[in-house]
Amino acid sequence: MHTVKSISKNRDSVVELLAIRDFNAAAIVDEIIAVDTEKREVQTRMETLRASINSLSKEIGILFKQGKRAEADAAKEKTGKIKEEVKDFSSKLADLEKRLSHLLVQLPNIPHESVPPGKGAEDNIEIRSGGETGKLSKDALPHWELARKYDIIDFELGNKITGSGFPLYKGKGALIQRAMISFFLDEAIRAGYTEYAPPLMVNEESGFGTGQLPDKEGQMYHVTEDNLYLIPTAEVPLTNIFRGDILSSSDLPLKITGYTPCFRREAGSYGKDVRGLNRLHQFDKVEIVQVQHPDRSYEALEEMTSYIETLVKKLELPYRIMLLCGGDMGFAAAKTYDFEVFASAQEKWLEVSSVSNFTSFQSNRLKLRFRDEATKNTLTAHTLNGSALALPRILAAILENNQTPEGIKVPEVLIPYTGFEMIG
RNA sequence: GGAGAGGUGGCCGAGCGGUCUAAGGCGCACGCCUGGAAAGCGUGUAUACCUCAAAAGGGUAUCGCGGGUUCGAAUCCCGCCUUCUCCGCCA
Numbered sequence: 366m367h368t369v370k371s372i373s374k375n376r377d378s379v380v381e382l383l384a385i386r387d388f389n390a391a392a393i394v395d396e397i398i399a400v401d402t403e404k405r406e407v408q409t410r411m412e413t414l415r416a417s418i419n420s421l422s423k424e425i426g427i428l429f430k431q432g433k434r435a436e437a438d439a440a441k442e443k444t445g446k447i448k449e450e451v452k453d454f455s456s457k458l459a460d461l462e463k464r465l466s467h468l469l470v471q472l473p474n475i476p477h478e479s480v481p482p483g484k485g486a487e488d489n490i491e492i493r494s495g496g497e498t499g500k501l502s503k504d505a506l507p508h509w510e511l512a513r514k515y516d517i518i519d520f521e522l523g524n525k526i527t528g529s530g531f532p533l534y535k536g537k538g539a540l541i542q543r544a545m546i547s548f549f550l551d552e553a554i555r556a557g558y559t560e561y562a563p564p565l566m567v568n569e570e571s572g573f574g575t576g577q578l579p580d581k582e583g584q585m586y587h588v589t590e591d592n593l594y595l596i597p598t599a600e601v602p603l604t605n606i607f608r609g610d611i612l613s614s615s616d617l618p619l620k621i622t623g624y625t626p627c628f629r630r631e632a633g634s635y636g637k638d639v640r641g642l643n644r645l646h647q648f649d650k651v652e653i654v655q656v657q658h659p660d661r662s663y664e665a666l667e668e669m670t671s672y673i674e675t676l677v678k679k680l681e682l683p684y685r686i687m688l689l690c691g692g693d694m695g696f697a698a699a700k701t702y703d704f705e706v707f708a709s710a711q712e713k714w715l716e717v718s719s720v721s722n723f724t725s726f727q728s729n730r731l732k733l734r735f736r737d738e739a740t741k742n743t744l745t746a747h748t749l750n751g752s753a754l755a756l757p758r759i760l761a762a763i764l765e766n767n768q769t770p771e772g773i774k775v776p777e778v779l780i781p782y783t784g785f786e787m788i789g
Numbered sequence: 790g791g792a793g794a795g796g797u798g799g800c801c802g803a804g805c806g807g808u809c810u811a812a813g814g815c816g817c818a819c820g821c822c823u824g825g826a827a828a829g830c831g832u833g834u835a836u837a838c839c840u841c842a843a844a845a846g847g848g849u850a851u852c853g854c855g856g857g858u859u860c861g862a863a864u865c866c867c868g869c870c871u872u873c874u875c876c877g878c879c880a
Binding site: 413 | 807835836837838849850
């Protein structure tokens with residue numbers, strides 16, 4: 366969410382930069398400016414009237430104390446009419462504020478100037494890659510068949526217990542998941558992140574704070590009885606830790622991490638890439654989050670990207686890093702890198718991480734600020750987050766890429782965590 | 790889930806219909822004092838928005854959150870959230 370102030374001040378550049386997203390903002394921006402002008406006018410008039418009621422009330426109090434009943438009653442009469450007017454203005458003001466916030470939530474974040482323009486995935490730019498996407502033999506199996514062969518993931522049982530998209534991990538399948546969680550958390554801690562284990566359900570305010578509500582309401586599981594949402598990513602509870610806070614600049618950067626299951630309805634995505642572990646309703650993920658000084662958030666984005674790159678390298682997976690084009694970025698992001706690993710049997714790139722700078726977009730919603738010690742000004746902080754990493758697609762790639770006639774080779778770095786070197 | 794008691798500034802804590810413009814204390818910042826420090830003394834110490842070219846100044850709102858009563862609400866009424874105590878249930 367943007368502030369009206371920054372939109373009014375930078376009207377033309379806002380419209381220009383949002384075009385990178387293939388988003389025509391001119392009409393909305395102009396309406397925001399018009400509604401805000403009217404709002405301020407109404408607000409000023411209402412507050413002036415309210416001030417006169419306040420001072421009259423004070424006088425009435427004094428008159429009563431002095432025992433001047435008649436004069437007090439006369440003053441009371443006067444306030445009646447003013448009160449009516451205030452009522453009119455305040456309902457008008459409430460209407461205008463509603464219109465304004467309705468308009469504001471329609472504007473996606475403004476892309477960084479380095480974001481390439483474009484409409485969809487085809488316009489993303491590969492900026493780095495690593496590892497060998499070596500060829501497998503003809504009889505190489507996709508991970509869902511390997512999972513059945515070695516009896517480590519049971520999709521049918523998950524289906525029976527819950528439904529499609531809820532796999533059941535067994536034996537070494539469950540163990541390697543737990544190994545990855547520990548490995549990713551240990552790495553994050555070593556990189557300076559503090560571990561949190563947050564709630565898995567969040568309230569409406571938290572959903573709004575990070576931008577899932579109101580736009581992506583249908584993507585979250587909603588427990589209507591208690592009006593709580595199952596988290597689609599740890600980003601939501603982890604970032605909302607700081608909702609409403611005014612930090613000190615010496616607190617920054619805040620670097621936190623957490624493992625959580627993630628729940629996504631994935632409404633409307635049936636039939637596409639849903640085989641096996643490719644797209645699930647429940648999956649595990651370790652997330653990293655930073656709260657940063659605005660001057661350093663893009664530096665931090667690069668740092669987080671490099672960090673995630675070390676993870677995929679340590680797992681010895683062939684990967685590529687994509688700079689998302691404007692049209693493929695999420696609503697709240699100003700710049701996003703996606704990490705994809707190559708699953709050799711499917712011969713498909715699977716997205717395993719998305720790391721984004723949200724600049725002040727989430728902070729404005731969260732009212733997350735910090736006091737700059739040098740200038741004593743209160744400024745809006747920047748938030749960033751990234752998956753480090755999402756487990757199922759990593760597992761899919763490991764299974765497919767590391768298959769041998771003897772079984773699946775566990776990546777070196779995970780062996781201390783799994784206690785075994787082979788699945789098979 | 791039931792009953793009772795609470796939620797006041799960075800923190801503690803008073804106030805329970807009219808200078809509340811929220812007492813007092815602690816903390817913090819600055820100044821005085823000092824060779825330096827402590828103590829002491831003094832001054833200051835929230836957030837958002839509006840107004841103003843800007844600053845100064847002025848205004849509005851905020852005492853858990855949302856409504857209501859009243860000329861006037863931290864204070865009275867209603868709903869919700871939350872904390873504590875007791876009971877019930879429970880991994």
